[in-house]
Amino acid sequence: MIGVFDSGFGGLTILQSFIDELPAYDFTYLGDNGRTPYGNKSLNVIYEYTRQAVEFLFGFGAGLIILACNTASAKALRKIQQEWLSVNYPDRRVLGVVIPLAEAAVEASKSGRIGVIGTRATIESRVYDQELNKLREGLGIFSQACPLLVPLVEENWVGKPETTMILKKYLRPLKTKNIDTLILGCTHYPFLKNDIKRIMGKNCHVLDAPGIVAGKLADYLKRHPEIDGNLSKDGKRVFYTTDGEDRFRSFGRKFFGKHISNVRTTTLE
Ligand code: DGL
Numbered sequence: 001m002i003g004v005f006d007s008g009f010g011g012l013t014i015l016q017s018f019i020d021e022l023p024a025y026d027f028t029y030l031g032d033n034g035r036t037p038y039g040n041k042s043l044n045v046i047y048e049y050t051r052q053a054v055e056f057l058f059g060f061g062a063g064l065i066i067l068a069c070n071t072a073s074a075k076a077l078r079k080i081q082q083e084w085l086s087v088n089y090p091d092r093r094v095l096g097v098v099i100p101l102a103e104a105a106v107e108a109s110k111s112g113r114i115g116v117i118g119t120r121a122t123i124e125s126r127v128y129d130q131e132l133n134k135l136r137e138g139l140g141i142f143s144q145a146c147p148l149l150v151p152l153v154e155e156n157w158v159g160k161p162e163t164t165m166i167l168k169k170y171l172r173p174l175k176t177k178n179i180d181t182l183i184l185g186c187t188h189y190p191f192l193k194n195d196i197k198r199i200m201g202k203n204c205h206v207l208d209a210p211g212i213v214a215g216k217l218a219d220y221l222k223r224h225p226e227i228d229g230n231l232s233k234d235g236k237r238v239f240y241t242t243d244g245e246d247r248f249r250s251f252g253r254k255f256f257g258k259h260i261s262n263v264r265t266t267t268l269e
Contacts, residue, residue, distance in 0.1 A: 010150075074185075100212055175199070
């Protein structure tokens with residue numbers, strides 16, 4: 001089984017693309033709705049929460065876990081891979097969304113001027129800068145934290161004039177830098193993609209995560225038969241939340257695109 005972790009609902013958009021790309025695989029989704037949002041939390045808290053989530057999904061039988069959450073990928077993934085996984089689960093893998101998006105951005109960008117938007121924690125981590133710089137020398141990387149966007153998406157304010165105004169304010173500094181590629185470095189931003197594209201104009205390629213990360217995961221599994229061979233493939237989908245099964249079912253539908261059954265509540269510690 002492949003475990004998919006997010007701080008809340010947002011990673012369901014990624015899970016949906018995984019299922020489209022890899023329908024035979026079993027997936028277990030864990031949303032830490034009881035402790036969301038992660039985007040304004042500190043490094044130690046994000047690391048500890050993410051480590052607990054990873055431990056839960058491994059305990060449940062995951063052979064591979066994808067951190068669908070950009071904030072967890074940015075703040076916790078490296079430490080989990082380097083310090084925790086090798087000691088506790090050396091034969092299993094935890095991957096994130098930052099490297100696939102950085103690779104896609106470098107492939108897409110002609111001018112080498114790339115923008116990144118995300119939560120405050122993701123942008124402050126500078127992890128996109130680090131990964132992008134490993135892939136190509138001489139890039140111009142311009143980042144902008146957009147802490148108001150997650151609540152606006154969750155409150156269904158997409159398309160409202162107030163949201164467009166806030167988006168314009170966040171995106172203006174990137175637009176003036178003439179970027180030709182923009183990474184949507186947060187699970188919630190695909191819902192704002194049309195508005196972001198309109199504001200950025202036709203010379204800027206806007207990259208959102210779900211399709212890109214799903215394609216890269218399929219590719220990874222082809223290249224790693226030793227991991228792929230341990231993953232069950234009975235088309236099962238199971239959902240866990242750390243708070244509110246009913247809300248997860250009703251609200252999660254917006255992110256997942258279809259009815260969610262099999263939701264159970266769990267605690268992480
Ligand atoms: N899932 C988070 C991310 O992609 C957004 C929500 C949060 O702040 O927890 O960064």
